[in-house]
Amino acid sequence: MTNELNYILEAKNVNVYYGDLHALKDINLKIQKNSVTALIGPSGCGKSTFLRVFNRMNDYIDSFKMEGEVLMHNQNIYDKKVQVDELRKNIGMVFQKPNPFPKSIYENVVYGLKIQGIKDKEFLMNRVENSLKQAALWDEVRDDLKKSALALSGGQQQRICIARALAVEPNVLLMDEPTSALDPISTAKVEELINELKEKYTIVIVTHNMQQASRVSDNTAFFYMGDLIEHGKTEDIFRNPKKERTQNYITGRFG
Amino acid sequence: MTNSKKNRIKDKLFEYFGIACTLFGLVMLAIFIGNILIDGLTRIDLDFLQNLPSRKPEKSGILTAWTGSLWILSFTTLIAFPLGVAAGIYLEEYANKSKLSSLLEVNISNLAGVPSIIYGLLGLEIFVRVFSLGNSVLAGAFTLALLILPIIIVATREAIRAVPPSIRAASYGLGASKWQTIWHQVLPASFGGILTGVILAISRAVGETAPLIVVGALAYVPFTPSSPMDEFTVMPIQIFNWVSRPLHGFTINAAAAIIILLLITFVMNGIAVYLRNKWQKKISW
Numbered sequence: 398m399t400n401e402l403n404y405i406l407e408a409k410n411v412n413v414y415y416g417d418l419h420a421l422k423d424i425n426l427k428i429q430k431n432s433v434t435a436l437i438g439p440s441g442c443g444k445s446t447f448l449r450v451f452n453r454m455n456d457y458i459d460s461f462k463m464e465g466e467v468l469m470h471n472q473n474i475y476d477k478k479v480q481v482d483e484l485r486k487n488i489g490m491v492f493q494k495p496n497p498f499p500k501s502i503y504e505n506v507v508y509g510l511k512i513q514g515i516k517d518k519e520f521l522m523n524r525v526e527n528s529l530k531q532a533a534l535w536d537e538v539r540d541d542l543k544k545s546a547l548a549l550s551g552g553q554q555q556r557i558c559i560a561r562a563l564a565v566e567p568n569v570l571l572m573d574e575p576t577s578a579l580d581p582i583s584t585a586k587v588e589e590l591i592n593e594l595k596e597k598y599t600i601v602i603v604t605h606n607m608q609q610a611s612r613v614s615d616n617t618a619f620f621y622m623g624d625l626i627e628h629g630k631t632e633d634i635f636r637n638p639k640k641e642r643t644q645n646y647i648t649g650r651f652g
Numbered sequence: 653m654t655n656s657k658k659n660r661i662k663d664k665l666f667e668y669f670g671i672a673c674t675l676f677g678l679v680m681l682a683i684f685i686g687n688i689l690i691d692g693l694t695r696i697d698l699d700f701l702q703n704l705p706s707r708k709p710e711k712s713g714i715l716t717a718w719t720g721s722l723w724i725l726s727f728t729t730l731i732a733f734p735l736g737v738a739a740g741i742y743l744e745e746y747a748n749k750s751k752l753s754s755l756l757e758v759n760i761s762n763l764a765g766v767p768s769i770i771y772g773l774l775g776l777e778i779f780v781r782v783f784s785l786g787n788s789v790l791a792g793a794f795t796l797a798l799l800i801l802p803i804i805i806v807a808t809r810e811a812i813r814a815v816p817p818s819i820r821a822a823s824y825g826l827g828a829s830k831w832q833t834i835w836h837q838v839l840p841a842s843f844g845g846i847l848t849g850v851i852l853a854i855s856r857a858v859g860e861t862a863p864l865i866v867v868g869a870l871a872y873v874p875f876t877p878s879s880p881m882d883e884f885t886v887m888p889i890q891i892f893n894w895v896s897r898p899l900h901g902f903t904i905n906a907a908a909a910i911i912i913l914l915l916i917t918f919v920m921n922g923i924a925v926y927l928r929n930k931w932q933k934k935i936s937w
Contacts, residue, residue, distance in 0.1 A: 457824070459748075482829055486826075486827040489825065489826070492822065492825070494818060496816075496818035499819075499840075499841060508826060508828075512826070512827065512828045512836065513827070562826070
């Protein structure tokens with residue numbers, strides 16, 4: 398039973414359809430607490446769809462249909478009783494392209510708190526400082542909190558988005574190719590950040606970059622054409638993949 | 653002659669043709685404005701703006717007309733702005749992509765093309781008779797509001813559609829509800845576009861004559877409205893009335909009133925352009 402406690406999220410027989418397209422086929426996967434799980438696979442394999450299953454971001458797509466269960470603390474997050482906004486306070490998300498709001502840095506970070514109705518200025522300021530520190534951005538922007546977030550560089554913008562997600566203190570952080578729009582230096586910074594953040598958070602990251610997956614993740618799941626081909630410890634997947642398809646993909650023979 | 657030479661000549665020909673087409677409209681407008689200015693400019697003075705209409709052209713003024721226009725415009729805006737923007741938000745953000753909503757969409761586009769006199773007849777029946785508002789400012793404003801509603805709805809939807817989906821995703825991802833996302837992100841980002849559409853719609857309303865005649869705007873009103881239930885006249889009706897009189901003095905009055913009306917329209921369009929530029933600069937993705 399102690400083993401059970403180490404998992405924070407569990408996908409059980411998840412099937413996803415976009416109209417006639419069967420995008421995810423009977424996926425079963427447990428996400429380990431306080432670890433980084435990388436979802437890898439070629440474009441269109443369903444890894445981003447799977448990531449979005451966890452915070453129900455697919456719900457906005459008209460043709461989206463899902464079967465199966467996703468359990469968090471033994472509660473199915475697709476249950477009618479679950480409030481989607483409550484769920485998303487618990488499961489934050491960072492997107493592929495940095496998407497700060499066209500507002501000040503401060504307003505960006507406090508947005509998630511303000512929509513919860515929190516107005517206490519001191520409390521908000523504390524959270525801003527903590528979140529920006531966790532996102533390794535505090536020293537760069539501490540004197541410019543009133544500045545527009547759009548005036549920052551791409552790498553800084555992405556760290557604002559991370560800080561913004563951390564400010565509501567989620568348990569899980571979903572990252573959808575968070576470095577694909579960033580230069581190598583910014584990418585290195587974000588990767589370093591991911592390593593630090595897993596102390597407090599559970600991270601699920603979609604990435605196209607094999608080196609990144611092997612650098613930052615503890616567990617890896619390989620998707621192909623909507624199937625979960627293989628998953629396990631990152632070391633094992635990259636050193637001794639059990640399936641030939643995984644081997645071919647991680648060595649760059651296709652993808 | 654080689655083919656490529658022929659092509660180049662065709663190219664040039666079309667360019668000149670295009671210039672001619674563009675100039676046609678502009679030259680006509682210039683001649684018209686020039687003519688009006690020559691006829692009417694000297695007639696405009698403070699008295700012209702302050703005088704009531706009179707049987708003697710040189711004593712006539714447009715006080716009742718421009719105050720009437722102002723009353724009508726204010727109430728039209730108060731009615732059409734919230735209705736149109738709310739409907740636009742609903743159609744763009746809430747309505748499911750169902751047959752019903754596409755039927756609604758087609759109908760709204762069609763409404764924008766319905767002749768204004770028909771709105772006048774609708775207003776006469778519903779606002780003047782059924783709601784017994786009589787020949788009042790309110791009846792006229794409701795009628796014009798109906799007329800410009802489709803324009804505002806379409807403008808609102810276009811402005812909302814221009815907001816990048818990534819902003820919505822970010823807001824939802826932080827646990828915001830649909831309304832919070834609309835209120836805190838979508839509306840501020842699209843407000844410039846919405847405002848531009850609203851102003852353009854209003855500047856169309858300021859020139860409308862037919863529906864107001866049907867609703868019962870009077871050509872001769874010896875007083876300015878002091879409540880929304882009062883009778884009224886507006887600029888275009890005053891102009892039409894003067895143009896149709898035989899006395900030459902009235903024609904000059906009409907020209908002068910046209911200048912004022914054009915001025916109002918240009919100023920409103922100018923404000924729309926200014927707002928658009930200002931908001932576009934502020935928000936660049």
